[in-house]
Amino acid sequence: MTLFRHPRDRIPVLLFATVFALDLTVYFTARSWWLPLLWLALWVIPKGWISAWNHHHQHVPMFRHALPNRLLEVVFGFQTGVTSHAWFLHHVVGHHRNYLDQEKDEARWKRADGSTMGEVEFSVINTLLAYPRAYAVGRAQPKAQRIFLAMAALQVALLGVLFWHNWYNALFVFLLPMVASLYVTVWATYFHHVGLEATEHTQASYNIVHRGYNLMTGNLGFHTAHHAKHGVHWSQLPELHAQLAKDIPTTLYRQPGIPFVWSNPEAKIEPGETELGAIVQ
Known part of the structure; x- marks a missing residue:
């Protein structure tokens, strides 16, 4: 019996483990004030990409057994700010069930009066409410809720130990990247769905077909397919x-944004205007 559910997850997991090992190396060895700052700056965008893989894992766990999944989720928690089962409750059980209804969507882009939020407003509000909404969804999912609460407590305890040992390095190597990655994750959700009121999956998501974006995010740009x-x-x-x-209407294709496209990032495009590409089977 293989450890992985799908063999294509082996290389990504190896890369996540390598990044975490590098994080720990910087945390334990950095003595200058500037190195943790530089590390934060260098990895803020790549850890945003890792957030997409954490997302995939919450939909389809990468390992066949619970223990390696929980260990991977601790690593993901430090890299992305999304702890074990938080994304499962908020996103898989919540957002995917309700995203066509802006009164119920856990990542809703409408204000209470029906108007559309701005991207910063959406990102700040939904970042702050991510964990409370995950907890609210978990009330109807007691098994997942127990794992969510236990693993969140473990994550906080481990982070507390890191701060006790070296608060400065813990702040810049772990806590601030966690907050930034969570914010970036929420921000990406805005551009996947903002302004799309629909009753069909094929009309409710923007798609990004850029090869580089899909390489780094595990084909997250094919968002209509993901929701279908x-x-x-x-x-x-x-x-x-x-x-x-x-x-899928041709109006539902976008550029991937920085660092893949620097001119007019996130603009709507015709699907033939950018290179089609993906990580294929």
């Missing part, structure tokens, strides 16, 4: 997108 069948492994999303493409 959210239990599909990330490597299968390009194939599913190809099946759905005829029903």
Whole structure:
């Protein structure tokens, strides 16, 4: 019996473990004030990409057994600010069920009066409410809620130990990247869905078909396909997108933004205006 549910997860997990080992190396060895700051600056965007893989893991766990999944989620928690089962409750059980209804969506982009939030407003509000909303969803998911609360307590305890040992390095190597990555995760959700009021999956998400973006995020740009069948492994999303493409309006394609596109990032495009590409099976 193999350790991984899907063999294509082996290389990503190795990369996440390597990044975490580098984080620990900087944390334990940095003696100058500038190195942790530089580390934060260098890794703020890549850890935002790791957030996409944490997202994929919450949909389709990468390991077959609970223990390695929980260990990976501790690593993800330090890299992305999203602890074990927080994304499962808030996003998989919550957002995916309710995203077509802006009165219920756990990542809603509408204000109470029905108007559309700005991106900063959305990102700040939904970052602050991410964990309370995950907890609220968990009331109806007692098994997942128990794991969520226990693992969140473990994550806080481990972070507390790191701060006790070296508060400065813990702040810049772990806590601030966690906060930044959570914010970036929420911000990305805004551009996947803002302004789209629909009753069908094919009309409710923006798609990004840029090769580099999908390489770094595990094909998260094929967002319509992801919402149509959210239990599909990330490597299968390009194939599913190809099946759905005829029903996706051409207006629902966007640029990936910085650092992949520096001119007019996040602009709407025609699907043929950028390089089609993905991580394929």
